[in-house]
Amino acid sequence: MRVLSLALVLILGCVGSVYAGYRVVQGEGRAAIAGSDIASARKAALAEALYDAAGKLQTKVRGFSVQSASGMFREESSALVEGRFKGYHIVREERQGAAFMVSIEAIGEDDQNSCEGKRVDIDVRHIGVRVAPGLQGHIVQSVNEGLSRASSVLEQGVSFRISDQRWLPKLRGAERFGASDNDYYSQLMGEIPSAAGYSLSGTIVVERERRDNLIANVTDVSITISLKLRDNFSGAHVADIVKRVKFADRRSIFGMDEAFISQPKVNIEPLFDEVRIELERILACRPLRAMVLEAKGGNLLLSVGQEHGVAAGDYFLVTLPGSKTNGWQIVRIDDVDVKRSSGKALKPSPVVPGKSLAILMR
C-alpha cells in the first residue's frame, strides 16, 4: 500500500505547479531483511526514505485521546504525508545488522514558494511611438515626455528591477549566447542584458477617435500602450500588456462654426503605473532565475546578487536538460555581491557548464 502511495506521490511530481518552489530534503529509511532477501529490503528502505523525505515537505497530523474514569487511556494519531519530488539521489546505503538502511537527498516541490523577497530583472527595450497625422503637437510632446519618465514609474515595482535599455532594438533571441550586436553595444555601455530575466518592448499608438452623433461632432484622443513581455532565456512570449486611455479633444455642434477644443493635458504616467501593477501580478510569484556566468570546478558565479534578494546560504537548483535521469545539481551560495553571487556545487556530479540556468529554491 505504501509503495502504491509513493508511486502516486512520484506521479504527482510530474504534474507539479509551474511556479512551485523547490527545497532540498533528506530522507532516511530502514527495512528489516527477511531471510537473505537484501534486494527487497533495499527497495522497502528506499520507499521508506522517500516517505520520510515527503513527510518533511508536508505532513498533516491528527490526534485524538480520551482518558476515562476508570483510568483507561486511549490515544490515536494519524499522519498524512503529501510531497512531490523533482528527483532524488541516494547518499548512503548499507546493511545494518538485520536491517538495510538507505539515505537519500531529494528535490521537493514546495507549494509555499515565496512571492516576496526576490526581484527578477526586466530589460525595458525599444518602445516605439506611432502618432496619427494631424494631431496637435503638444499631445505628441506629452507622450514623448511621459515615455521618458516610464522607467522611473516602473522602477517602483517591488518584485522586479528595471534596466532601461530603450535605445536597444527589440530582442532577437540570441542574447544569452553573447553573440548578438545588442550584447556588444550593451556591454560597451555597461548594461548587460539579463539573460535569465525578462524584456519588455512594444509600441504606444496615439490616434484620434470620432464618436459623432446626430447633432454633435465628438472627437477624442486615444492612447494605447501595447507591450510584450518576453523570457530572455528562452525567447518565449510571456504576456501581452495592453492599456488604453482616452482624452476629450474636440466638441462642436453640426452647423455651427464654434467648437470647444479642450486642449487635453495628456499624461501617460498613470498608464505605466497600470503596466507596473500588471507586471507585479505576472512576475511576483515566479521563481528567481540566474545564469551561470562562470563554472570552474565546483565553483559557480551566478548573475544575481543582493539587488535580486539573494543572500548567503540560499540554494539554487540547476537542471541540465538533455542529460540522463537526475541531471540536476544544487548550488549553495557562499558570497553575495550587489549583482553577482558565487557558490559551490554540492554534488560531485553532474558538472554544471557555463550559461546554465539556475533557479532559487525559496
Place this chain on the structure above:
Amino acid sequence: MRAIGYATVSIQPGRSTAQKQLNAIRAAKLAAMRELAEKLYGANVAGQASVAEGRIVNDLLRSEVEGLIRGARVVSIQPVRNDVYQAELEIAAEEVYALRSRGRPVFQ
C-alpha cells in the same frame, strides 16, 4: 521547537524483532509529531468530572489536535529501555514562524 515521542516494541505488528523495532520507531516519530502539532497549534481539550459524596464518580478527559507539520527534523532515535523507543523531532524557528503565520489548517 522540539518534541519527544515514545513507542513500545513488543506491541507492534511484525514477524521479526527487527520489523517490530522499525514499526516502534515509526510510531515514536508519529507521537513526537503529534506533540509538535500540539505545541504549534494547541489542542481542543474537553473534560468532565463528577463528584458524589466527596468521591470522584466520573472523570473524562478528551483532547484533539490537528495540524500541518513541515520540515520536521529527526534529532535522535534511540532505545530508552529494552522494549521502548524514543524519537526526538525538531522544527527550525523560521519554519515554526512560517507555519504559525499560515494559521491553523482546516482539513476535509
